[in-house]
Amino acid sequence: MxxxxxxxxxxxxxxxxxxxxxxxxxxxxxxxxxxxxxxxxxxxxxxxxxxxxxxxxxxxxxxxxxxxxxxxxxxxxxxxxxxxxxxxxxxxxxxxxxxxxxxxxxxxxxxxxxxxxxxxxxxxxxxxxxxxxxxxxxxxxxxxDREAIAMDMDPADLDNANAMANTWCREGKGEHILPLNITSSNFGRNPVTARRWVALACKGGEDDYxxxxxxxxxxxxxxxxxxxxxxxxxxxxxxxxxxxxxxxxxxxxxxxxxxxxxxxxxxxxxxxxxxxxxxxxxxxxxxxxxxxxxxxxxx
Incomplete structure (x- = not known):
């Protein structure tokens, strides 16, 4: 760069x-x-x-x-x-x-x-x-953001990431940071909470306009x-x-x-x-x- x-x-x-x-x-x-x-x-x-x-x-x-x-x-x-x-x-x-x-x-x-x-x-x-x-x-x-994220991730990896983030949210762990191996292909070492991942990457999320x-x-x-x-x-x-x-x-x-x-x-x-x-x-x-x-x- x-x-x-x-x-x-x-x-x-x-x-x-x-x-x-x-x-x-x-x-x-x-x-x-x-x-x-x-x-x-x-x-x-x-x-x-x-x-x-x-x-x-x-x-x-x-x-x-x-x-x-x-x-x-x-x-x-x-x-x-x-x-x-x-x-x-x-x-x-x-x-x-x-x-x-x-x-x-x-x-x-x-x-x-x-x-x-x-x-x-x-x-x-x-x-x-x-x-x-x-x-x-x-x-x-x-x-x-949802479609942009999907462009850069293997569909199976994306499904796994979405499933983990949604599960964490249901378990009251929405503010926990997802593992970097889940998020790094799109966002490097930037910390991303489960809640924010759902908002960005899942259909119907807060950011899905x-x-x-x-x-x-x-x-x-x-x-x-x-x-x-x-x-x-x-x-x-x-x-x-x-x-x-x-x-x-x-x-x-x-x-x-x-x-x-x-x-x-x-x-x-x-x-x-x-x-x-x-x-x-x-x-x-x-x-x-x-x-x-x-x-x-x-x-």
């Missing part, structure tokens, strides 16, 4: 215990003066600067918008012992903080499992009763609860999507179920785009930036 070059970005770090968000300064003017915010939420293992397009996007937003990257408790190696429900509570705390800072419109943008976070923000029960409202949502690389085999009734209970403007950015070359999945057909299956307005740009795949766009041609990144800009302008 080629080591990543050191990076430096000007901005403002917001600390909302136990999480933080880095608001990028897009110009010489203070980022805190922009009235609207795009809150970017990464996927499994992501941290600051792990997804390169974020900072190009931050410097190219419409003039009334700034971008802040969330750094949740589940960032880096924390995802294996976390949950979407915990993520959503932390995202809500950040949204509330930015409202108090004077931000008028706030859109959440998920990448990879950050998209599951965004869906959970709308589709899950607000048990605390204090989930902060947002004004729109963007899903970039909304792919199925985007699998291609989900029935319409299930999708109506998830996409049907998104009642704010939505933009979907599904990569034409996303390496975590099985070859058997018709990507465009899948996205266009979701769109009619959404209660809020879906941006017309969602109907077309992001041409040439890999999962996180790292290393993609500049034209691919530029197209993502253009689509996000158009969407935010319409909010």
């Amino acid at each position: 080629v080591p990543q070059s050191p990076s430096a970005t000007n901005g403002r770090l917001h600390h909302v215990a136990p999480v933080s968000a880095f608001e990028v300064d897009p110009s010489s003017d203070s980022c805190s003066n922009t009235p609207n915010l795009l809150l970017w939420i990464g996927g499994l293992t992501d941290t600051y600067h792990s997804v390169s397009y974020v900072y190009a996007l931050a410097s190219s937003l419409p003039p009334t918008w700034s971008l802040a990257q969330a750094n949740l408790s589940s960032a880096a190696s924390g995802w294996g012992t976390s949950s979407l429900s915990q993520d959503v509570n932390e995202i809500s705390s950040l949204v509330s903080h930015f409202r108090q800072q004077g931000k008028q419109k706030i859109v959440i943008m998920g990448h990879s499992t950050g998209c599951q976070d965004c869906m959970h923000y709308f589709a899950s029960q607000d048990k605390r009763g204090d989930r902060a409202a947002v004004d729109g949502v963007i899903l970039q690389a909304p792919v199925s 985007f699998s291609s085999d989900l029935p319409d009734q299930t999708l109506k209970s998830t996409f049907g609860k998104v009642d704010k403007p939505l933009l979907i950015l599904y990569g034409e070359e996303d390496e975590y999507v099985p070859a058997t999945v018709d990507r465009k057909a899948l996205v266009n299956k979701w769109i009619p179920l959404v209660k809020g307005k879906v941006d017309e740009q969602s109907k077309e795949l992001l041409s040439g785009a890999s999962h996180n766009l790292n290393g993609d041609d500049q034209e691919v990144v530029d197209e993502l930036i253009k689509r996000v800009g158009r969407f935010l302008t319409s909010i």
Whole structure:
């Protein structure tokens, strides 16, 4: 692996215990003066600067918008012992903080499992009763963790892993870490609890929002609860999507179920785009930036 070059970005770090968000300064003017915010939420293992397009996007937003990257408790190696429900509570705390800072419109943008976070923000029960409202949502690389895991595991090994994780959960050992020989083919030495494995790898798990085999009734209970403007950015070359999945057909299956307005740009795949766009041609990144800009302008 080629080591990543050191990076430096000007901005403002917001600390909302136990999480933080880095608001990028897009110009010489203070980022805190922009009235609207795009809150970017990464996927499994992501941290600051792990997804390169974020900072190009931050410097190219419409003039009334700034971008802040969330750094949740589940960032880096924390995802294996976390949950979407915990993520959503932390995202809500950040949204509330930015409202108090004077931000008028706030859109959440998920990448990879950050998209599951965004869906959970709308589709899950607000048990605390204090989930902060947002004004729109963007899903970039909304792919199925379950299908991605299955691509890299022998079916028998996957069945054994799922059986062990489910058994441990039934026995009250859901917070126990699964053996590395079970999880390492996908996640290296990252600790993963039985509960989190079930959420990611088993049908109907907490994270199972985007699998291609989900029935319409299930999708109506998830996409049907998104009642704010939505933009979907599904990569034409996303390496975590099985070859058997018709990507465009899948996205266009979701769109009619959404209660809020879906941006017309969602109907077309992001041409040439890999999962996180790292290393993609500049034209691919530029197209993502253009689509996000158009969407935010319409909010």
